[in-house]
Amino acid sequence: MKDEATHTTVDDHRDAVAPRRIGQLCRAEALRLLGSVSLGRIVFTHQALPAIRPVNHLMDGEDIIVRLHDGAMLASIVTPTQATGVVVAYEADVIDPDTHIGWSVVVTGYAHRVTDERELARFAGRLRPWVQHPSMNSALRIRPGLVTGLQLTV
Structure with missing residues (x-):
């Protein structure tokens, strides 16, 4: 007798989750939610192609x-002397894997390298790297231009 495996399809999963509503978040609420988490993804250009890296962050x-x-x-991507900065996107979210309720925020803006020793010391006390690296001596400051946020509700 053959054992028949039970397979879950995408359609089966959709049936298990009730339809959601998407609401827009205002800029202030989107940035507040972004500040409530420490993990996100930065999107930048590397060799003329999009690149994405998970990073931890803090809000200033x-x-x-x-x-x-x-x-x-x-x-x-940014040199210390680059006056205009470079365009990046930053995304963070909290979406429950079972209920699919949560939020997502995307910020697009200019990234500038932070080199001021006092600022770096202030950030170092609040922003712990994932791994210890002896040359963790600078930071990026992303100034939000466009801020969009979505709230997923029932």
């Missing part, structure tokens, strides 16, 4: 701060 007012270390691909 409306600005998003991400620590860097020398030699990382992310550290190469």
Whole structure:
């Protein structure tokens, strides 16, 4: 006698989750929610192609701060002397895997390298890197231009 495996299809999963409503978040609420988590994804251009890296962050007012270390691909996107910065996107979300209720925020803005020693010391005390790296000596400051947020509800 053959054992027949039970397979769950995408349609089966859709039936298990009730339809959701999507609401727009205002800028202030989107940034507040972004500040309630410490993990996100930064989107930038690397060799003329989009690249995405998971990073931890903190909020400094409306600005998003991400620590860097020398030699990382992310550290190469902005030079300390680059006045205009570089366009990046930053996304974070909290969506329950079972209920599919939650939120998602995307920020698009200019990233500038932070090199001021006092600012870096202030950030270092609040932003712990995932791994210890001896050359974690700078940070990116992302100044939000466009902020969009979605709230998923029942």
